[in-house]
Amino acid sequence: MVFDRLVSPSSAALLARLARDFVKPRSVLIAWAVAWMLVLAGATVFVAHMLEPAIDGVVKGGEPNALWGIGLTIVGAFVVKAVSNYFATVLVARAGLEAVADARRRLYAHLAGLDLGFFQAHPVPSLAARFTVDLFQLRYAVSDGLTSLGRDLMTLVGLVAYTFWLDPVMAALAYGALPLAIVPIGRLGRRVRRAAGRTQAELGRLNARLTETLRGIRMVKLYGAEAVERERVHGLIGTVRKLTFRAERTRALVTPIMELFVGIAAGAAVLYGGEQVLAGRVSAGALASFLGALMLAYQPAKRLANLHTSLQEGLAAAERLYEILDRAPLVQEAPEARPLVPGSGTVRLETVSFSYPARGEAGGPAALDDVSLTLAPGQVVALVGPSGAGKSTVLTLIARFYDPSAGRVLVDDQDVRTVTLASLWERLALVGQDVVLFDDTVRANIAYGRPDVPLAAIEAAARQAGAHDFIMDLPQGYDTPLGERGARLSGGQRQRLSIARAFLKDAPILLLDEPTSALDAASEQVVQEALARLTQGRATLIIAHRLETIAHADRILVMQDGRIVEQGSHTDLAARGGLYTRLLTATRTGA
Known part of the structure; x- marks a missing residue:
């Protein structure tokens, strides 16, 4: 009944899940910690017990040597308390840190496997806060929980049992006020949990806003938005x-609630116990021992009461953790998925239709509608069309970041839904307009995903990408750190590193998503x-807005509203007078 007041069924289920997932694997550590906690609890009860002979010895005029013995025994008990408390605390801290590290590993592994739609709906800085803010709270909830439920609970139980052994009536009077504290503490804990959940969510929003504005600080300044952003952040x-x-x-x-409870308990004990002492039924030492046990029980009782509120903060963090861990990715490997059998690198879309989940739920138009195309080895196929026509969606489906609503995507005549994702991605290379570089060396960025590749192969890929010369001009050559997102390089240099990465991967299927759209004329030429050089011998699908850049393509597919409305060579389409002609005219006039 008391447990129900303090912990709701949903909280109990969440606690049980946390214990099963993250605490149980550390059972050996925790068992040792509990053993030390038992020693600590016993030493604490022993200290309270030794007050009786100490006081009675003074009152009755006992031998000094006996008093010395009692005093040294009490000192020894405190030494045992100190040692056992140290080892229990260290072991629990280790268990808590290992549990949180495990949670971080599981969270990252699961996040990395989620679909692109999840990341489009959740800002990355907000997700990063789950690793810091939320799991920071969870770490202390786990550590505090283990410590209090072990050390404090056992100490409290031992002291309460000792007081009942001394005088059951006096103990019953002292603890009669306990139910009065349980209800308000339970309510306070639930309020803390709600506030903690909202606080963690708002900290995620704050983290996201700070990251966005500091990364885009040039834009903030140039557009005079400092005051606006300052107000938002404030x-x-x-x-x-x-x-x-x-x-x-x-x-x-x-704390005030617990102070009130202890005050009532101590007052009741003094009134009743004092009368018993005056009547000669209880010794002064027994009363002192009882009151000592009551006072020693105050600190663990207060920590257990505070544990309830801190535990609720941890449960709020756990809810946000499991909110992600329980989300199944939209794209999953089939149980019977097999590795893609390597072939020439032919890609086919057969009557493919697709709606993004958010659009589908809202009843919006399909991103792709009955699209069919073939991409053969050694062939360059270009996708063009107005924004929102479905060009990037085609690349997304080939890479199986989403599955089509209807139709099939095949690589070397194998439905991509029937093969393992790793074997599919091994056959693909991507060069996009937003170059992804990491805060690492040039060498590590080119060899990303292939850390054991020799430097000679990395240099060969860089030469093919036209990047070797500028790399050698960097302070440390291939070992030069690039900074966050490759901030030390120009746009053209970053793109050439991305191309070098694709050369090194040497995949037979190449996906190019407007790779030159953000470059100046000189960089674009290089x-x-x-x-x-990269497209030679590969099946290449390229998306472009600047149509002059794809005039060499073997076939151009013109898309509009998720459908292919025209196809042919650059010369044929330019003379046809259709959508491609209008797009080409708009490109040349800058309209």
Whole structure:
């Protein structure tokens, strides 16, 4: 009944899941910690017990040597308490840190396997806060929970049992006020959990806003948006402050409640016990021992009461953790999936239709509608069309970041839904307009995913991409750190590293997503030459807005509203007077 007041069924289920997933694997560590906690609890009860002979010895005028013995025994008990408390605390801290590290590993592994739609709906900085803010709270909930449920609970049980052994009536009177504390503490814990959940969500929003504005600080300054962004950030900071203060204010009520309970308990014990001493039925030492046990029980009782509120904060973090861990990716390997059998690198879309999940739920138009195309080895096929025509969706489906709503995507005559994702991705290389570089060396960025590739192969790929010369001009050559997102390089240099990465992978199918759209004329020329070398012998699908860059393509597919409306060579389509002609005219006039 008391447990039900403090812990709701949903909280109990969540606690059981946390214990099964992250605490149970550390059972040996925790068993040793519990053993030390038992020693600590026993030493604490022994200290309270030794007060009786100490006081009675003084009152009755006992031998000094006996008092010395009692005093040294009490000192020894405190030494045992100190040693056992140290080892218990260290073991619990280790178990808690290992549990949180395990949670972080599981969270990252699961996140990495989720579909692109999830990341489009959840800002990355907000997700990063799950690893820091949320799991920071979870770590202390686990550590505090193990410590309190072990050390404090056992100590409290031992002291309470000892007081009942001394005098059951006096103990019953002292603890009669306990139910009065349980109900408000339970309510306070639920309020803290709600506030903690909101606080963690707002901290995620604040983290996302800070990341966006600091990364785009040039745009913020040039567009005079500093004041606007400052107000937004200040507003989020204010919200976090209010929510945090609300939780702290609620948590602060626990101590006064416990103080009131201890005051009532001590008062009842003094009144009843004092009468018993005056009547000669109880010795002064027994009363002192009882009151000592009661006072020693105060600290573990208070920590257990505070544990309830801190545990609720941890449960709020656990809910957000499991919110992600319980989300199944939209794209999953079939149980019977087999590796893709290597072939020439032919890609086919057969009557493919597709709607993005958000659009489908909202009843919006399909991103692709009955699209069929073939991409043969050594062939360059270009996709063009207005924004939103479905060009990038075709690349997304070939890479199986989503599955089509209807139709099939085949690589070397194998439905991509029937093969393992790793074997499919091994056959693909991507060069996009947004170059992804990591805060690592040039060598590591080119060899990304292939850390054991020799430097000679990396250099050969860089030469083919036209990147070797500028790399050698960097302070440390191939060992030069690039900074966040390759900030030390120009746009053309970053793109050439991306092309070098594709050369090194040497995949038979090449996907190019507007690789030169963000480059100046000089950089574009160098990159185009590198891309011409990269596409040789590969099945290449390229998306472009600047139509002059794909005039050499073997076949151009013109898309509109998710359908292929025209196809042919650059010369044929330019003379046809259709959508391609209009797009070409708009490109040349800059319209």
